[in-house]
Amino acid sequence: MDELLTVRGLKLQFRSMRGVVKALDGVDISVHDREILGLVGESGCGKTITGLAILGLLQKPQAEITGGEISYRGQDLLAKSDKEMQDLRGREISMVFQDPLASLNPVFQVGHQIEDVVRIHKGVSKRESRDTTLAALAEVGLPATDETMKRYPHQFSGGMRQRVCMAMALACGSPLLIADEPTTALDVTIQAQILNLLLRLREELGVAQVIITHNVGVAAQTCDRIAVMYAGSVVEEGPVVEVLSRPRHPYTIALYECLPHGHTASELRTIPGTVPDLISPPTGCRFHPRCKHVLDVCPTTKPQPAQVADRHWVSCFWATGQDGAASGHEAAP
Amino acid sequence: MSLLQVKDLTVHFHIRRGLGKKSMDTVHAVDDVTFEVVEGETLALVGESGCGKSTAARAVLQLVKPTAGTIRFLDQDLSGLSAGQRRKAMRDAQVVFQDPYSSLDPRLTVHDLVAEPLKAQARMSARELEARVLALLEMVGLGTQHLWRRPHEFSGGQCQRIAIARALALEPKLVVLDEPTSALDVSVQARILVLLDDLQRRLSLTYLFIAHDLAVVESMAHALAVMYLGRIVEQGPAAEIFRAPRHPYTVALLRSSPSPDPEERGTMKVLEGDVPSAVRPPAGCRFHPRCPFRMDVCVAECPQPHAVGERLVACHLPDDFDTSTTGSKVLL
Amino acid sequence: MEVAQTARLADWRVRHQSSIEEARYNVRVFFKDKLAVAGLIIIVFTIVVAFIGPWIAPYPEQGRGESNITERLQAPSSKHLLGTDNYGRDVLSRVIYGARIPLLISFVTTAAIVLIGVPIGGIAGYYGGKFDEVVMRICDVFLAFPSLILAIVFVAFLGPSIRNAMIAIVLSWWPWYTRLVRGMAVSLRERPYIEAAKTMGVRDFTIIGRHILPNSFGPVIVQMTLDIGTVILAAAGLSFIGLGAQPPVADWGLMISEGREYILDQWWIGAFAGLAILILVLAFNLVGDGLRDVLDPRSKR
Numbered sequence: 001m002d003e004l005l006t007v008r009g010l011k012l013q014f015r016s017m018r019g020v021v022k023a024l025d026g027v028d029i030s031v032h033d034r035e036i037l038g039l040v041g042e043s044g045c046g047k048t049i050t051g052l053a054i055l056g057l058l059q060k061p062q063a064e065i066t067g068g069e070i071s072y073r074g075q076d077l078l079a080k081s082d083k084e085m086q087d088l089r090g091r092e093i094s095m096v097f098q099d100p101l102a103s104l105n106p107v108f109q110v111g112h113q114i115e116d117v118v119r120i121h122k123g124v125s126k127r128e129s130r131d132t133t134l135a136a137l138a139e140v141g142l143p144a145t146d147e148t149m150k151r152y153p154h155q156f157s158g159g160m161r162q163r164v165c166m167a168m169a170l171a172c173g174s175p176l177l178i179a180d181e182p183t184t185a186l187d188v189t190i191q192a193q194i195l196n197l198l199l200r201l202r203e204e205l206g207v208a209q210v211i212i213t214h215n216v217g218v219a220a221q222t223c224d225r226i227a228v229m230y231a232g233s234v235v236e237e238g239p240v241v242e243v244l245s246r247p248r249h250p251y252t253i254a255l256y257e258c259l260p261h262g263h264t265a266s267e268l269r270t271i272p273g274t275v276p277d278l279i280s281p282p283t284g285c286r287f288h289p290r291c292k293h294v295l296d297v298c299p300t301t302k303p304q305p306a307q308v309a310d311r312h313w314v315s316c317f318w319a320t321g322q323d324g325a326a327s328g329h330e331a332a333p
Numbered sequence: 334m335s336l337l338q339v340k341d342l343t344v345h346f347h348i349r350r351g352l353g354k355k356s357m358d359t360v361h362a363v364d365d366v367t368f369e370v371v372e373g374e375t376l377a378l379v380g381e382s383g384c385g386k387s388t389a390a391r392a393v394l395q396l397v398k399p400t401a402g403t404i405r406f407l408d409q410d411l412s413g414l415s416a417g418q419r420r421k422a423m424r425d426a427q428v429v430f431q432d433p434y435s436s437l438d439p440r441l442t443v444h445d446l447v448a449e450p451l452k453a454q455a456r457m458s459a460r461e462l463e464a465r466v467l468a469l470l471e472m473v474g475l476g477t478q479h480l481w482r483r484p485h486e487f488s489g490g491q492c493q494r495i496a497i498a499r500a501l502a503l504e505p506k507l508v509v510l511d512e513p514t515s516a517l518d519v520s521v522q523a524r525i526l527v528l529l530d531d532l533q534r535r536l537s538l539t540y541l542f543i544a545h546d547l548a549v550v551e552s553m554a555h556a557l558a559v560m561y562l563g564r565i566v567e568q569g570p571a572a573e574i575f576r577a578p579r580h581p582y583t584v585a586l587l588r589s590s591p592s593p594d595p596e597e598r599g600t601m602k603v604l605e606g607d608v609p610s611a612v613r614p615p616a617g618c619r620f621h622p623r624c625p626f627r628m629d630v631c632v633a634e635c636p637q638p639h640a641v642g643e644r645l646v647a648c649h650l651p652d653d654f655d656t657s658t659t660g661s662k663v664l665l
Numbered sequence: 666m667e668v669a670q671t672a673r674l675a676d677w678r679v680r681h682q683s684s685i686e687e688a689r690y691n692v693r694v695f696f697k698d699k700l701a702v703a704g705l706i707i708i709v710f711t712i713v714v715a716f717i718g719p720w721i722a723p724y725p726e727q728g729r730g731e732s733n734i735t736e737r738l739q740a741p742s743s744k745h746l747l748g749t750d751n752y753g754r755d756v757l758s759r760v761i762y763g764a765r766i767p768l769l770i771s772f773v774t775t776a777a778i779v780l781i782g783v784p785i786g787g788i789a790g791y792y793g794g795k796f797d798e799v800v801m802r803i804c805d806v807f808l809a810f811p812s813l814i815l816a817i818v819f820v821a822f823l824g825p826s827i828r829n830a831m832i833a834i835v836l837s838w839w840p841w842y843t844r845l846v847r848g849m850a851v852s853l854r855e856r857p858y859i860e861a862a863k864t865m866g867v868r869d870f871t872i873i874g875r876h877i878l879p880n881s882f883g884p885v886i887v888q889m890t891l892d893i894g895t896v897i898l899a900a901a902g903l904s905f906i907g908l909g910a911q912p913p914v915a916d917w918g919l920m921i922s923e924g925r926e927y928i929l930d931q932w933w934i935g936a937f938a939g940l941a942i943l944i945l946v947l948a949f950n951l952v953g954d955g956l957r958d959v960l961d962p963r964s965k966r
Contacts, residue, residue, distance in 0.1 A: 042518040157607050187381035188545060192589035192603045196663045214519065217548075217591030221601045221663065244595040258523035259593050260552035265530035268552065271520045274488065394864050420866045428864045436857040440879050442683055450865035483683045496861075503865070 004176055004208050005031040005054065005093075010068035012046075012053055015061075019279040023049050025232040025286065026068065028305055028313075031176065031208050036198070038219030038240065039212045041229035042255075044275050047212045050229075051178045054210075055095055056085040072176070091121045094169035098181040100161035104153040111149025114168045121172045136171040139205065140164075141197060159190035163197065170207065177201070180212045195222050216259060220244055225311075228252050231276050231286040237305070238312030248308050248319040250291045285316070293318040336507055336539050337370040337393065342402035344388050358612045362388040364563040366402070367638075370507070370556075375533070375540040377554035377571065379547065379586070383611050384560040386543045390509050393541065394428055395419055407506065424454055427500040431512035433492030437484040443470070443495055444480045450502040469498040473528060490521035494528065501532070511543045526553060547590045551575055559583045562611060562619040564635075569644020579646050582620050584659040602660030618649065625659055626650055691959045701955020707948035715764040728758035730913030738931050748933035750923060752913075760937050762915035767945065770831055770900040771893045777835045779889060782842030787873050787881065789843065790850025801847070804840035812837045813899055820908040830909040834899055838892070845888060849881040883960040890953035894946035901942050917942050 012024035024046045031037045039047045052058050054070055056077065070077040072092065080088070089095075097103050105113060111133055118129040130149075138144035140163040153161055162182060169177055179198065183191035199222055201207045213219055219226050220240060227237040228249065236249040247253045257269035273290035276282055282289050288298040297317050305313040306320040314320055344363040363385040370376045378386040391397040393404055395411065404411045409422055427450070430436035437446055447466045451457055457465065467477060473494040484492050493513060500508055510529070514522040526549065532538060544550050550557065551571065558568035559582065567580040578584045588602035606623035609615060615622050621631040630649050638645040641652050650656065678685065696702055714721070722728045723746075733753035741748040747756035789800040807815065819833035853859060854877070862872050903909035904918030912919060917938040924935020 042520060159607060187608065188547070189381060189585055189589045189604045190607070192591070192601055192660075192663070193605065195591065195601070196603045199663060215591065216519070216593035220593045220595060220598060221591040241595040241598060244593065255519060256593070258520045259548065260523070260526065260546075261548040261593055263552055265526045265552045268523045268527050270524045270527060275518075391860075396860055396863060423864065424866060426864070428861060430857040430861065432857060436861055438858045438862075438876050438880070440876075442680075444680075449862065449867060453865050453867040453871070481680050481682050483687075486683070499861070499865075 002033050003030050004033050004035075004073060005029075005210075006069075006071050007050070007054065008069050010050065010053065010070060011066045012049060012058075012063065013066055014058070014063040016279070021278045022281055023232055023278055024053070025281070026302070027229070027232070028234055029210075029227050029237065031210055033175070034202060034206050034208055035225065036202055036209045036211060036223045038223030038226040039210055039229060040214065040216060040219045040226055042214055042275065044231070044278070045229040046232045047229050048180055051095065051180050051210065051212050054178065055089055055093060056080070056082075057095075087121075090117055090169075090172045090174060092174050093176045093178065094172070094174040095178045095180065096162070096165050096169050096182050098184050100158065100165045100185075101153060103165050104161065106153055109150050109152055110156075110164050111146075111151075114149075114164075114171050117168055118171045132171055133167070136167040137164075139170060139201070140167045141193075142167065157190075158186050159193060162186065162194055166194075166197065166201075170201065170205070173205075175206070176208045176210070178210045178212070181214070182211065183218065184213070184215070191218075198222060216244070216256070217261070228255070231281060232278060233286070233302075233315065234305070235287065235316065236312075236314045238309065242309060242312050246309070248312075248314040249287075249316045250293050250318065251287050254290075254292075291318075334372045335369045336372045336407065337541070338403075338405040339369070339389070339393065340367050340403045340405075342366040342389060342392055342404065343400045344385070344392055344397060345400045360611050361563050361614050362611060363392065364614075366560075366563075366565055368558050368565065368568060370539055370541055372506070372539050373533070373537050374555040375542050375553050376556045376558065377542040377544055377550040378558050378560060379544060379550055380560035381545060381586075381608055383562065383608055385563040385611070386560050387511055389560075390428075390511055390541060390543050394426060394509055395423055424503050425505045426507040426509065427503060427505040428509045428511065429493070429496045429500050429513045432516050433489045433496060434484060436496050437492060439484050442481045442483055443475075446484075446495060447499045447502060450499060454503055465502070466498075469502055470495075472501065472532070473498045488521070489517050490524060493517065493525055497525075497528065497532070501536070504536075505538075507539045507541060509541045509543070512545065513542075514549060515544070515546065522549070529553070547587060548592075559586065562609065562614050564619060564647065565638065565645075566620065566648070567644060567646050568638075569642075573643060579641060579644070579652075579656060580620075580648050581624050581626060581650075581656045581659040584656050585623075588660050599663065601663045603663055604660045618647075626654070626656065694959050695955050698955040698958060700951045701958075704948035704951030704955065707944060708952065711764055711945055711948075712768060714761055715768050718761045718765065722755075722758035722761045724755040724758045725762075727754040728762035728915055730754070730915065732913075738927070738934075740931070741933055747937050748931070750920070750934040751927060751931075756920075756933055756937055759915045759920060760917070760941055763917045763920060763938060763941070764945075766827060766904075766910055766914070766916045767897045767900055767918075767942070770827065770834070771896045774831050774834045774838070774896055774900075775889055775893050777831075778838045778892075779842055779885065781835065782839035783846050783878065783881070783885060785839075786843035786846030786848075787850050787878050790847035791854050791869070791873050791877055793851070793854075797847070800843065804844050807837065807840040808844070810837075812895075813902055816899055816903060817906070817908060820903060825908040825911065827910050827914075830900055830903045833903070834896055837899075838896070841892075842885065842888065845884060846878070846881050849884065850877050853877050853880055887953055887957045887960060890949055890956055894949035894953070897942065897946055897949070 007027055007029045010024050010027040013020050013022045027050050029037065041047045053065065065078060114133040114136060115129045118132045134144040137148055142148055142160065142163050156164060183194050186194060195218065198209060202209060211223060223240050225238060226240045226243050227234045230251045236243060236252045247256055254271045260268060271290055276286055284299040284301050285303050288294045295317050303315045303317050305315045308314050308320060342363055343365060346360040346362055347357050348360060349357055366389055368376065378389060380386050388397060392399045406422060407425060411419060411422060414422060444466050447469055448462045451462055451465060470476060470479065475494055514525050517525060533540060542553055554571040557571040557574050558565050561582050567574060567583045574583065578587050585604035589604060591601050604623060609622065617633050618631040618636050621627045628649060636647045636649045638647040719725050727733055735753060736749050737751055737753035739745055739749045745755045747760065750756055785800060789797040815837040816833040819836050820829050823829040823832060859872060859876060862876060900909055901918030904916045905922045910916035910919050920938035921935040927934050
């Protein structure tokens with residue numbers, strides 16, 4: 001499988017009223033052809049910013065990429081001009097957001113909005129763009145009719161609106177889709193429908209995806225690989241079944257133990273401390289103040305990703321042994 | 334002992350669709366809802382948006398006027414009371430809302446926020462107030478340093494603790510928790526659930542827990558009532574229902590919830606169709622448009638809840654029918 | 666005694682630390698806006714001048730209204746820095762004395778407008794129903810007329826005087842605030858913290874006073890600062906057409922009216938008064954803009 005998207009050591013900061021927020025501190029992720037990667041973490045971990053950075057959607061003067069690289073099919077995205085990124089968006093990489101109501105223009109019919117996107121990227125005639133739009137609507141499970149095209153966003157239910165957004169994202173046939181919390185605002189049964197749709201898109205259209213979510217269950221059920229983020233970097237990455245059944249990083253372990261699934265409330269574990277302030281983040285490993293297994297080296301040096309199993313990487317001195325190589329210690333439960 | 338008895342509760346809203354008197358629509362938010370909450374236990378009302386769980390909770394709190402039905406709290410029928418009597422009766426029922434920030438007046442300090450119920454219902458000197466507020470804050474894991482700060486200076490989890498402290502100020506018997514952790518991160522949610530569980534044990538609290546996250550419900554609830562479009566479709570002991578759900582909607586709801594357990598990968602099921610509007614609910618059984626086992630009687634007649642073991646199920650299907658096949662498997 | 670006092674002060678500081686920090690922050694934000702600060706300086710300057718007028722005016726008795734016919738219609742000179750008017754009165758002294766009435770009228774009437782309009786709006790918005798409907802219809806009637814015309818009608822009815830001009834302005838302006846606050850009350854009453862207050866048994870009027878009104882203050886304060894300028898203009902306008910301050914009192918609007926006949930040759934009689942009005946109203950507008958930046962949640966942390 002070729003690598004479609006590679007992000008290496010991405011560092012990003014942005015200016016806020018109170019100071020400089022070091023939002024990303026070396027993010028490494030990769031997405032292969034036809035693969036679904038889950039980018040999982042709690043609020044403030046930087047998962048959404050990573051998605052926006054890939055697409056070049058961050059506000060230039062305030063947000064600044066201070067290191068690392070993003071490459072798509074071998075092309076360096078950070079070196080591209082605004083115009084080139086604009087071309088890329090939609091045609092190669094598209095994005096779907098959390099709130100479908102906010103993503104759609106309320107005064108234009110949905111058919112019109114999708115056709116607009118198609119015409120901009122493919123430069124085709126009106127008739128062809130209409131056909132493409134109808135095909136896209138059918139792909140996402142909406143009735144491919146004139147009636148659907150003529151409707152306005154508010155006339156759809158939440159789940160159907162999200163499908164419209166996905167139709168818009170796919171209409172140009174982009175091989176990679178980034179979905180930022182695509183089902184968070186939806187009801188549980190509708191969420192299942194949308195997740196199923198994402199899986200079908202990979203199956204039938206070969207669309208690779210990055211699903212950004214705070215819901216570990218969503219990642220567990222739909223993703224091939226999962227990357228767990230904490231305070232601006234990926235702490236653990238690997239095949240989803242492997243990472244969730246044999247988590248290595250203390251944060252991943254602790255996070256899994258917080259989940260109420262299958263536990264009574266009194267059995268729940270909690271993570272001591274709070275999410276760090278990224279204006280003055282902890283030195284070394286950003287998780288060390290809250291870590292049960294903190295070692296002397298942790299506050300001084302930032303751990304680099306090291307392989308612990310087949311395609312399973314962890315950034316942690318305790319998990320991988322202090323010298324950075326996978327050690328034979330007891331795997332965490 | 335049952336603390337709260339709700340019988341045939343019905344809440345309808347009238348909304349204006351357009352201009353003119355003729356275009357009034359009726360929102361059937363809650364219809365014929367009956368349930369009981371046992372002292373010291375947690376009853377969870379579960380369902381998706383529009384199912385009426387929040388409205389039912391608001392009716393219990395007297396924030397919304399019921400169109401029909403009775404609510405008995407601590408052996409008192411709430412409908413016959415005057416405003417003043419009702420205020421006294423409701424002292425023993427308090428609420429914690431979903432959004433920690435909008436449930437606290439941003440202009441007030443933590444002290445004033447937690448002291449407000451005490452100022453409204455009890456006569457205390459300023460010093461007594463401060464002492465009591467501090468005691469309450471300590472119960473939820475906050476301290477003196479937080480006393481004079483404002484909500485925006487705190488995290489979501491801390492604000493929710495403030496809201497809980499406030500809810501406990503009048504030493505209520507019943508606490509209505511309306512999605513108390515939905516707006517919080519997973520690790521913060523765990524802390525709040527542990528706190529709520531601990532408080533329930535220590536203070537013998539009774540919870541009416543509104544939620545849409547089934548994992549959370551599973552960890553907290555003793556009893557469960559599943560709602561769909563204003564009606565309860567299944568209710569009973571939570572463990573029972575989770576183990577073997579009977580109503581097709583309950584099955585769909587449980588199977589749609591994505592499990593983080595890697596061993597349960599691929600068990601997610603999809604139920605097609607959208608939640609219909611509460612303005613024109615379907616005739617007969619409200620779930621019939623989406624039900625894979627729909628029969629003719631389901632379209633004609635609304636099923637009454639009948640006992641199946643320890644629970645009540647509102648469905649026309651025979652008791653031994655296997656509903657576990659509801660929903661189609663997810664592609665993987 | 667000293668120790669107890671310092672202890673109490675320290676205690677007060679602790680209790681209000683949040684408000685103190687917020688006030689400090691707001692002041693810092695406000696002072697970033699140079700124009701707003703300039704406006705504030707002008708306003709403070711005008712207030713000071715109005716207070717110490719009798720001591721700094723070169724010809725206080727002329728400021729009060731005494732004529733000095735022998736020196737009438739003189740151009741600005743070293744003896745009369747801004748010239749003299751048609752009665753020989755020193756224009757500079759008149760301008761200084763003339764500051765008092767606009768300031769008095771604007772502060773008092775704005776305060777009265779707010780004290781009347783805000784509570785009515787809060788109650789109407791919170792309760793809704795019939796009371797709200799009636800109040801809104803009354804407001805609609807008032808707001809259908811241009812405020813100045815309405816004020817003129819009221820004064821004509823009551824008789825021309827400063828006091829009646831103030832009453833007329835209050836009667837014409839209160840509906841704006843009622844509508845403003847009513848709108849805020851309608852949106853606030855749905856907020857969870859209001860519902861929580863009801864569950865706690867807090868009485869309605871306490872809810873309005875403790876939650877609804879304080880949370881509506883932001884837009885009200887901004888509106889007030891901008892309105893003070895408008896009220897000054899309205900008062901000057903009323904005086905200009907003879908329905909406000911009566912001669913020989915020094916009032917800027919009146920001075921413009923008196924200078925009307927002489928505008929071509931002895932422009933200084935009305936011009937300086939007009940300039941004073943312009944600068945003061947501008948100052949209030951600038952301060953209002955500055956306040957809006959401070960109170961606008963978007964520019965906050």
